[in-house]
Amino acid sequence: xxxxxxxxxxxxxxxxxxxxxxxxxxxxxxxxxxxxxxxxxxxxxxxxxxxxxxxxxxxxxxxxxxxxxxxxxxxxxxxxxxxxxxxxxxxxxxxxxxxxxxxxxxxxxxxxxxxxxxxxxxxxxxxxxxxxxxxxxxxxxxxxxxxxxxxxxxxxxxxxxxxxxxxxxxxxxxxxxxxxxxxxxxxxxxxxxxxxxxxxxxxxxxxxxxxxxxxxxxxxxxxxxxxxxxxxxxxxxxxxxxxxxxxxxxxxxxxxxxxxxxxxxxxxxxxxxxxxxxxxxxxxxxxxxxxxxxxxxxxxxxxxxxxxxxxxxxxxxxxxxxxxxxxxxxxxxxxxxxxxxxxxxxxxxxxxxxxxxxxxxxxxxxxxxxxxxxxxxxxxxxxxxxxxxxxxxxxxxxxxxxxxxxxxxxxxxxxxxxxxxxxxxxxxxxxxxxxxxxxxxxxxxxxxxxxxxxxxxxxxxxxxxxxxxxxxxxxxxxxxxxxxxxxxxxxxxxxxxxxxxxxxxxxxxxxxxxxxxxxxxxxxxxxxxxxxxxxxxxxxxxxxxxxxxxxxxxxxxxxxxxxxxxxxxxx
Amino acid sequence: xxxxxxxxxxxxxxxxxxxxxxxxxxxxxxxxxxxxxxxxxxxxxxxxxxxxxxxxxxxxxxxxxxxxxxxxxxxxxxxxxxxxxxxxxxxxxxxxxxxxxxxxxxxxxxxxxxxxxxxxxxxxxxxxxxxxxxxxxxxxxxxxxxxxxxxxxxxxxxxxxxxxxxxxxxxxxxx
Numbered sequence: 001x002x003x004x005x006x007x008x009x010x011x012x013x014x015x016x017x018x019x020x021x022x023x024x025x026x027x028x029x030x031x032x033x034x035x036x037x038x039x040x041x042x043x044x045x046x047x048x049x050x051x052x053x054x055x056x057x058x059x060x061x062x063x064x065x066x067x068x069x070x071x072x073x074x075x076x077x078x079x080x081x082x083x084x085x086x087x088x089x090x091x092x093x094x095x096x097x098x099x100x101x102x103x104x105x106x107x108x109x110x111x112x113x114x115x116x117x118x119x120x121x122x123x124x125x126x127x128x129x130x131x132x133x134x135x136x137x138x139x140x141x142x143x144x145x146x147x148x149x150x151x152x153x154x155x156x157x158x159x160x161x162x163x164x165x166x167x168x169x170x171x172x173x174x175x176x177x178x179x180x181x182x183x184x185x186x187x188x189x190x191x192x193x194x195x196x197x198x199x200x201x202x203x204x205x206x207x208x209x210x211x212x213x214x215x216x217x218x219x220x221x222x223x224x225x226x227x228x229x230x231x232x233x234x235x236x237x238x239x240x241x242x243x244x245x246x247x248x249x250x251x252x253x254x255x256x257x258x259x260x261x262x263x264x265x266x267x268x269x270x271x272x273x274x275x276x277x278x279x280x281x282x283x284x285x286x287x288x289x290x291x292x293x294x295x296x297x298x299x300x301x302x303x304x305x306x307x308x309x310x311x312x313x314x315x316x317x318x319x320x321x322x323x324x325x326x327x328x329x330x331x332x333x334x335x336x337x338x339x340x341x342x343x344x345x346x347x348x349x350x351x352x353x354x355x356x357x358x359x360x361x362x363x364x365x366x367x368x369x370x371x372x373x374x375x376x377x378x379x380x381x382x383x384x385x386x387x388x389x390x391x392x393x394x395x396x397x398x399x400x401x402x403x404x405x406x407x408x409x410x411x412x413x414x415x416x417x418x419x420x421x422x423x424x425x426x427x428x429x430x431x432x433x434x435x436x437x438x439x440x441x442x443x444x445x446x447x448x449x450x451x452x453x454x455x456x457x458x459x460x461x462x463x464x465x466x467x468x469x470x471x472x473x474x475x476x477x478x479x480x481x482x483x484x485x486x487x488x489x490x491x492x493x494x495x496x497x498x499x500x501x502x503x504x505x506x507x508x509x510x511x512x513x514x515x516x517x518x519x520x521x522x523x524x525x526x527x528x529x530x531x532x533x534x535x536x537x538x539x540x541x542x543x544x545x546x547x548x549x550x551x552x553x554x555x556x557x558x559x560x561x562x563x564x565x566x567x568x569x570x571x
Numbered sequence: 572x573x574x575x576x577x578x579x580x581x582x583x584x585x586x587x588x589x590x591x592x593x594x595x596x597x598x599x600x601x602x603x604x605x606x607x608x609x610x611x612x613x614x615x616x617x618x619x620x621x622x623x624x625x626x627x628x629x630x631x632x633x634x635x636x637x638x639x640x641x642x643x644x645x646x647x648x649x650x651x652x653x654x655x656x657x658x659x660x661x662x663x664x665x666x667x668x669x670x671x672x673x674x675x676x677x678x679x680x681x682x683x684x685x686x687x688x689x690x691x692x693x694x695x696x697x698x699x700x701x702x703x704x705x706x707x708x709x710x711x712x713x714x715x716x717x718x719x720x721x722x723x724x725x726x727x728x729x730x731x732x733x734x735x736x737x738x739x740x741x742x743x744x745x746x
Contacts, residue, residue: 061726062713062746069713070642077644188733234728361737363744364728399743400712400722404705407690409616409682417708418623418721420743 015041015265017562018287018302020272020317023120025535025551026308027250027258028162030266032559033306034258038566041300042255043270043289045309046116049095049123051228051251055241057091065090084500085113087124092239095124103455105444110458111499112312118268119251120310121502124239127215127247127367128392129168129549131159131179135378136432136543143386145434146340146540149512149521152179158553165257166248166552167224169368170213178210178373178545184218186211191360192395192423193370199484200372207375207480212368212392215248215549227256236365247367269293271451275305275330275531277323283530283571284330290451303571304530304562308555311341311536312441315507316456318533319443331525334515337508339440341460342542344503345389345431347493348473352486354395354423361397361420369394374544376472385468389431390544391477398424425486429473432544433466433498435506460498503547505539523558530571534558606632608655608670613707615678623720626711634710635703647702654689654699661685718745 016038019029026042033040052058062068069090076083079099088096097114104112115121134152141147160182169184189197189211197209216232217224224230229245229252238247245252258264269292276299278285286301307314315338321330329337374388398421403413439461443454474491481489498504511517514526519538525531534555536547543550565571613626613635639651661681662670673681689700711717718724722745 059726061715061724062718063715067638067642068709070638072641073643076642187731190733193733234731235726359737361735361741362731362733363725363735364731365744366731366733397743399746400708403708404701407683407686409686410679411618411620414617414620414721418712418742420737420741 013286013299014301015039016302016566017041017304017306018043018300019306019308020287021120021308021310021313021535022118022250022255022266023115023308023310023535024122024125024250024548025555026120026306027122027254028552028555029306029308029532029534029559030258030264031165031254032556033304033563034261034263036559036563037263038304038563039263040258040265041302042258042264042266043272043287043300044116044118044120044266044268045271045292046118046120046268048266048268049117049119049241049251051119051245051249051256052241052243055243056094057240058237058243060091060240081111082113084111084496085502087126087239089239091237092124095239095241102449103447105447105455105457107457107459108461109497110460111497112458112504113499113502114310114313118255118266119249122249123241123251125502125548126546127238128212128371128546129163129166129215129248130213130371130373130545131156131181132543132545132550133175133177133179133373135177135374136541136545139377139387140541143381145386146509146511146516148540149510149517154521155550155553155557158557159549161556162549162552164221165223165253166215166549167217167220167229168213168549169216169218171211173208173210175208175210175373177378178208181213183213184216187214187216187218187366187368189370190362190395192354192357192425193393195354195357196393196395196425196481196484196486197370200480203483204375204480207372209370209372212371214368216367217246224253227253229253232367234364234366236367238367270298271453272309272317273297273451273453274321275307275317276301277321277325277330277528279323279325282325282528284528290453292451295451303566304532306532306534306555306559306562307537308535311504311507311539312456312458314533314535314537315341315441316443316453318508318537319441320454326527330531331508331518331527333527336516336518338442339437339507340435340509340540341439341441341458341504341506342433342435342539343460343498343505344501344542345433345462345466345469346428346501347466347496348431348470348477348491349426349428349494350474350477350481350489350491352425352427352481352489354425354486357423383468383472385465385472386434387432387465387469387541388544389429389469389473391427391429391473393425393427395423395425398422425481427477427481429470429477430501430544430546431466431469431473432542434463435509435541436463441507458499460504462498503536503542505536505542505547508533508537509540510538511540522561523554524561529565530562532558532562602636605652605655606636608632608659609635609707611670611678612655612658612682612703613711615675615682616704616707617711617721618675620721624716626707626717629711629714629716631707631710634714635706638706638710639702643702650695650699651702653695654703657689657696657699658682658685712745 403417609632610627
């Protein structure tokens, strides 16, 4: 501790483990570490959010909201970044970071969407939770990119472990490119989605439409009920926080489970400035925290530190953790920290109409939609771009909104638009992007935030590979919709900024070789093994599937490894 | 946006929107007159029909003015007022009378004509009409009466059923 002043009263500031961040992966770290017997401190930079009392809009009717869900112009004008997020509206804005509160430097445009509160973005995530397949773990190495140090089979039992508590709904589809899990009962498809499923399947052998898998309880088990969680009510007002605890969040699931052990301390308003390295032992000793309000600096100490601050903030904290041993940031022996940042390519989408089926409708609001696992470059390279994409789509009947564009006034018009309109289809891509050395984040040399911490510079962008992938999706999507009988098909490349996918990954990637990676196969910094990185920062590739379930599984696996190593005395 | 959250929280279970809009300070006689005109336009586009009130009855005029002021750039108000002036001019031109004296059927004919022309006209004129009509539809179908009586509102569906027959007369689900 030579390089750092020690906080008075260090003994009372000592825990067995510290977890930085309380979002999806931090919540899992806390739960596993507490249940394995460690007194665990969770540091959260934002305010506390108690489940379910702190969801002020959860039960609001449309007419209870003064702007009917829209945001005041002043808010939109002041938030050019977060306003682009589909989930940011009058009912949810209190769970999103406003642009002016936490500035960063966009060397290349990057929409960094953040949720600073206990629970983090687990309160406002989209909850789609597919397992990754062996093709996603093996594919990058096949293509000459950085390989994963673990295989699907290493993670499979941990997927099962986290699925049971989180509660994942889905069908057992029996697909190698989309492994089955421990599922709650699936959500239904509507009639037009079933038609698309059968027609696409018939016209394109090998392309399978399945129902999406989401972190919603459709048949809660005893362990869910014991945490106060109950069945999803199909309201789909999830981004406001769920008073039923029906979707998985840290607030409804992992933090209550951790608290039940009596070993959990959650400390909100705690901005982690850096991780303290003890050059004498070669281990991290603790963390330095700035109080979000008073700016007072405190230090906390532990034998194990989990960094789960969200992908880019984890990078920021590690980069800012400079010591004599690590002048370029903790664990950054080879200049790789902050590099190989990637994300998901959401640029392509299509809309179409399906004629007929006027006698069919649906009831309730479903929190997921049908999907197609990747059908490009899965088993071999087939296209002019590397890696692949998956597809989400949904079919629905137009509502009264169509009356804005559809001419008409009077009683007949009102009665017409108050009834379900034609069927429309929305289809979108989720594409893997290839991590590149030049796509990086770093600390700004001349700009600091309100807590004296250097701001982050983002330098992440698209490549021609991404453009080719968008073109392929738009062509394939149009062909699939046309063969399925849809009309008036319209494709769009919206050229959105990276980051708006909210699937940023990398910067402290996993790997076998310390020369080519930052953390090892059990998520420990190669050069400082009592520091674990298990959020998006650890990902050496992005896959085509949503990443959160994989963060959960990696975190649970790493936590068990940490405790086993502690017991052996090797940490 | 903590303010919006606080507002929304305060409204839950306490005040209805009609009260909310009505409680907003009216800013003088001119606005009261515009509000009345908007209520009448609202009632022409979305009149009372069996089982549900017209848009004027849910206070649509105040809503249109409120949302225009709150949720749009300052210049949108001018676009809205230009659309309203255009509708009044059309009344004089077509019927040689003031809008306020027109019968329901005459107002319908006027607005249908105005819409047809606006959609084919300059971008500004089209924008003004779509703004007006869009807010009337939004305000009405998200009002308590619009959502629960003109549409079907189910705040807690309990389940999603993928295939439900649509019977004659069945209305859309309110969001």
